[in-house]
Every structure is written in C-alpha cells, then in structure tokens.
Amino acid sequence: MNSKNYVEMEEYTTISRFVTSPFIPKFKAINIELLTSGSYLLEICVVNKDFEILASTSYAFERDNDMTAILNSENIILNPAFQESITEDSIIYYLESLIPISKPAEVKNIVSTIKTKNKDKCRKHIQAFWVKTSPSNSYEAWVKYKKQVDFVEKVYGNNFQEGFETDRGRVYLQYGAPSNIVAREASPSEYPYEIWTFNKIGVFSNKRFVFYNPDLVNRAYRLLHSDMIGELKNNSWPQILSKRNTVNGNIDNPNQNNVDHWGGNSNEYFRQY
Numbered sequence: 001m002n003s004k005n006y007v008e009m010e011e012y013t014t015i016s017r018f019v020t021s022p023f024i025p026k027f028k029a030i031n032i033e034l035l036t037s038g039s040y041l042l043e044i045c046v047v048n049k050d051f052e053i054l055a056s057t058s059y060a061f062e063r064d065n066d067m068t069a070i071l072n073s074e075n076i077i078l079n080p081a082f083q084e085s086i087t088e089d090s091i092i093y094y095l096e097s098l099i100p101i102s103k104p105a106e107v108k109n110i111v112s113t114i115k116t117k118n119k120d121k122c123r124k125h126i127q128a129f130w131v132k133t134s135p136s137n138s139y140e141a142w143v144k145y146k147k148q149v150d151f152v153e154k155v156y157g158n159n160f161q162e163g164f165e166t167d168r169g170r171v172y173l174q175y176g177a178p179s180n181i182v183a184r185e186a187s188p189s190e191y192p193y194e195i196w197t198f199n200k201i202g203v204f205s206n207k208r209f210v211f212y213n214p215d216l217v218n219r220a221y222r223l224l225h226s227d228m229i230g231e232l233k234n235n236s237w238p239q240i241l242s243k244r245n246t247v248n249g250n251i252d253n254p255n256q257n258n259v260d261h262w263g264g265n266s267n268e269y270f271r272q273y
Helices: 080-085 086-096 104-118 119-133 137-154 168-176 238-242 267-270
Strands: 038-047 053-063 180-184 195-199 203-213 221-227
Touching: 080 119, 080 137, 086 119, 104 119, 119 137, 137 168, 168 195, 168 203, 168 221, 195 238, 221 238, 221 267
Parallel strands: none
Antiparallel strands: 038 053, 180 195, 195 203, 203 221
16 A cells, blocks of 8 residues: 555455464565555455454555656647746746655656756656646646745745755655644754654654754754654754764764753653654
C-alpha cells in the first residue's frame, strides 16, 4: 500500500492458503524491482475462509528506485488556463518548485528539462506532471499547489534560497501545513528553533520536525531531526541545539553532557506531543 494516498498495490498483493496447524514459520519473496520510489506499507493479514481478518501487522518502508520515470510531455497540448497561470519570467521557477513533491527519477526529468532552456517544453512538463499526478482535476491541483509555493516563498524564502528550496518550505509542500508550531527565536542557551507537529501524515500519527538556525541570520532554518520515516533522524539533536553551552559527548551517548540549561525548553516541547 502506498502510505501517502492509501492506494493498494494490487500487482504486489498475494494470497496463500494454509491448513490449520501449530505455528510454522512461512517465508515468501516479493519482487519489487519495478516498484517506483516512494513510501509504502507492507501489510500482512491472517484471514479465515470468509476473509474475516483475524490478525494483522504492517511495516513501513521507503523505496528508492532510480528507474527512469517516463513522463511524455511532447504530445501535450497546452491548456490556456495553465499558460495564463504562469508568467513568462517564472516558468523555470515553478518547474523547479515541483521538486519537493517529486520522486528521484522525476527530479532527474525536471533537471533535464530545465537544462534545455526551452520554455515551451518547461510549460508542457508542468502540465504533464499534473495530468499524471491528478488526472481528474489537474488544473485545480496545480493552482492549489501554486498557492502553497507562493506562500512558502513569502514565509520561508531568504537571500540565497527560494522558499521551496528551504527545509521548512520543502516539508510544508511535501506534507502540508503542520498542526502545531512551537517557535523560539531567542533562547538563553539554544539556537533559534521551531518544532513542527503533524497530527497526521498519511497513515502516520504525531510526527515531529525540529528546525534550527545555527547561523542566526537569513531565516535559514535547517532540519535537525524528525521521527518521520524517510526523514533525517538525529538522536543528538538536543546537544546540537544547545551546542554553545554543551560539552561534546561521546559517540555511544551523544547527549551524555547535555545537562539542563536555564531557559532550554526544546526537549519539553518535543516530548509533549
């Protein structure tokens, strides 16, 4: 199952019948060579003859497949609405803005199209992307995403990065607006930081992201830690966040010397969700 849109991967669904007996381990191989990059759930269910579920378990995993994604934009007839929504001087910008929600193979296609410097081809690529992503309402989906891109540009863009290039902008575009944000621009012992909490991301609940700004300028917050599958996981994030007042720990226990500092509340904010 795709963990982002809950679509069952029928081509990878198998059913095996067993005679009732004491517990016996069973092994089965599933060929995922052609499974594209993305977030998935492997779900295993035990059912009776009436297909009633008796027990089930699931495992989340990330698939990174460098297969070339085929996106046929050559035969796309440009929709006037798509053309009017993108000004001539922002075509490359909005094509690049698709990268945060694209799979690795799709990113390669985007970069390849940008290198052609052919604006007509770039327009077709944008339209083809949304026709493939949202076949039933491609234009509406594009307009909604474009508004989000404009929003992160205004809120998270800085002197050297577009909004969608920043870590906060990328997370916002990829997962949507967080349910809660704890923002601390000033702390006696910690770098400026933000803790984003998502009540729900696909099938996952209560996922958190910690961003911090060690440079203290340009609103250039970086992702420091997250408990979301596929994202940066850094168990020593409390030590790094309060690095100015913390003696380096050891490799086995990175937070060994991360004693409580006056005004340091990030750990408390992180644990309360």
